[in-house]
Amino acid sequence: MAILDLKDVTGGYSRKPVLHEVSFNIQKGELVGLIGLNGAGKSTTIKHIIGLMNPQGGSIEINGVAFDEDAELYRKSFSYIPETPILYEELTLREHLELTAMAYGLPQDIFEARSAALLKEFRMEKRLKWYPSHFSKGMRQKVMIMCAFLAEPALYIIDEPFVGLDPLGIRSLLAQLTQRTENGASVLMSTHVLSTAEKHCDRIILLHEGSVRAHGTMDDLRKAFGRPDASLDDLYIAMTEEADYEQLT
Amino acid sequence: MNSLREVWGNRFGKYLMELQRYLQYVFTGHLAIVLLFSIGAAGYSYSEWLKDVPPDLPAARLIALLLAASTFIATPVTLLKPADAVYLLPLEKELPTYTSRALSWTFFSKLPLPIIVFIVALPMLSAYEIGSKPIFGLLLLLIIAVLWASVRTEFLYRKANEGQGVWRDRFIRFVLNALLFYAVLSDQWIILIVITIAYLLYATLWMKKANVQPFPYDHFIELEQNRMMSFYRFANYFTEVPHLKGSISKRSWLGLFMPDANVEHTDAQSFLLRRTFIRTDESFWLWLRLTVLSILGVLFIPFPIVAFIFIGALAFASAIQTLQTLRGGDEFRMDLLFPNTEETRPKEIFRLTERVQWLQAGLIVIAGLLMHGLSITPFVMGAIVLIISEATIRLSNNKDEE
Structure with a gap:
């Protein structure tokens, strides 16, 4: 059974849909990249998956459960890292971690062990009593990442995770993602850093103007575009040029 | 130019x-x-x-x-x-x-x-x-x-x-x-x-x-x-102002009301809302100002009936303002994605508002005892604060559910 399964999802902010019959799935232990131009529909797809928007058509299931069937179970199955860090200005770093542990029902000893490991990995141990107003953008992003990883759900949904992170932070994030997928978790990652996506993602979904233009492994995509030696950058540009040509003709 | x-x-x-x-x-x-x-x-x-x-x-x-x-x-x-x-x-x-x-x-x-x-x-x-x-x-x-x-x-x-x-x-x-x-x-x-x-x-x-x-x-x-x-x-005291970003103060002297959490036994929304109320200047100072005004009313208004009306009006104002500030605006917060947020958040908002209004009632009773001595008047004053607050919270709850 797929961990995340989207079937013919149509949706958007108004009656005019942004997404047109989007279908894809993510299997256990897969890291899947969601790639597309600005305005292609990546963030809208993610908002539908996390339950902030209702699809106008189609279905979304996480671990075989739709949001309408059991919202609590659906939400427990994933954690989300938004593109822009959203923190509570009135909570310290430790309180952010505690709040996440409470929300996802972690036992105290597991919370202590997991948070200590994450704080060490992201070099934030000395900032436990800091408030967000004292954090740089990269540190704010690290708080979001640690909170998401603390819960250890079946699925991670990550929107542009590398923005604002320093090289050590990016390395730590990639190490965490690799470790978690090896342990059976799945990841949907939206990014514009194509070289990293090419290197780390098991599969790529190319989204263009609200539709899935192509998906599969790098080899699948190379075959589909007839360019055996192309990088993801080359394929991405080829896809957009092809789409523009189709629009003109 | x-x-x-x-x-x-x-x-x-x-x-x-x-x-x-x-x-x-x-x-x-x-x-x-x-x-x-x-x-x-x-x-x-x-x-x-x-x-x-x-x-x-x-x-x-x-x-x-x-x-x-x-x-x-x-x-x-x-x-x-x-x-x-x-x-x-x-x-x-x-x-x-x-x-x-x-x-x-x-x-x-x-x-x-x-x-x-x-x-x-x-x-x-x-x-x-x-x-x-x-x-x-x-x-x-x-x-x-x-x-x-x-x-x-x-x-x-x-x-x-x-x-x-x-x-x-x-x-x-x-x-x-x-x-x-x-x-x-x-x-x-x-x-x-x-x-x-x-x-x-x-x-x-x-x-x-x-x-x-x-x-x-x-x-x-x-x-x-x-x-x-x-x-x-200033305008926010009279109407809702969307531009207002709440300023935050640590207020560690109120640490007694924000004890260290045991994550297994503390409710996430209760933990969050308590800190939001105490550390957000807007909600904290508004409640404190209205409570101090109410106490001053008890101490300096010589006619009990006028004092009853005064503290009743302020109890209504502080209950409704506390509810509104705790509910927050329309912007995205991470707790919107928490597993059972729809069930627990409204309950905890009402519970916290009830508690701070109980505290206000207690302070009013103490002020009333100082002003009127051991008599029925201070307790009537406390009861007025509780009844008005409870009615405000429940009516506001029903209005939300409609």
């Missing part, structure tokens, strides 16, 4: 609309009535006082100080925005077109206060037989000139020093302004000329220093943001 003139014109139009939008809430309803009664009562007391003024009061000095106090703070209203630090940077040479209009508005917006002080001071000056009609005319002209000089000088000082040490400049101008007004009121023309020259030299000094400094966009933008934020905070 036409472009910057138009930029100012557009911004000024929008600013006036914004002011009008919020001031209509501020000056309608209970504040208008309070102001009307206060001004009436103050006017009556002043006219009674003027009938028999104390002979040894240094009236000229007092009025000179009051006029100086009403003219020395001249914070420029620039309407600058954060993006100006980037987009207006290449236009720095043309910026005086913009700032001269900003300073004109600053001058006219601050002029009513010293004029009111002048008008109110006139009967007092007559009562003490100080001055004559030509002197009063000269004083009025001097008030206008001094305010204009204050506005210009404070702007130049801020430009030259990026706003550092502005109170030093204000103190110097306060002294100069007071001496100028006193010189006119006591017919000391040589002092007037000497101080005027000193003032001109002081202003020229900052003009020269300001001319060689680049325009400190960051300082003026921050100043403008703080000024607007103060206005929005």
